[in-house]
Amino acid sequence: MIAAIGGAAIAAIVGNIALGITAPKNTPKRDQRDLEIMQYGEYNSQFVVNIAGLVVVVMCIYKLEHFIIAHTLYYALVANAVLGGIIKLLAYRQGFYPQ
DSSP: OHHHHHHHHHHHHHHHHHHHHHSOTTOOOOOHHHHHHHHHHHHHHHHHHHHHHHHHHHHHHTTOOHHHHHHHHHHHHHHHHHHHHHHHHHHHHHOOOOO
């Protein structure tokens, strides 16, 4: 398991370096709208982790297996990332009008 984690970390580092080398140098900088959409997506997708945290606490109270508890928390983090990406994509595609 430690080898898998270490391998994933090394692969992420090497991939990031490779993408940094091959990326075009004239990419536009982020503007205020980009930053607001990023914040909007992260803020609105956090409720998944909050609800899952409460579910995990209840699971711990009832002393369920550690395997089930860990997977529940993992799936909550995955759902958070996916939902955040969908929210950001919709904000870009449909228009973003902050209140």
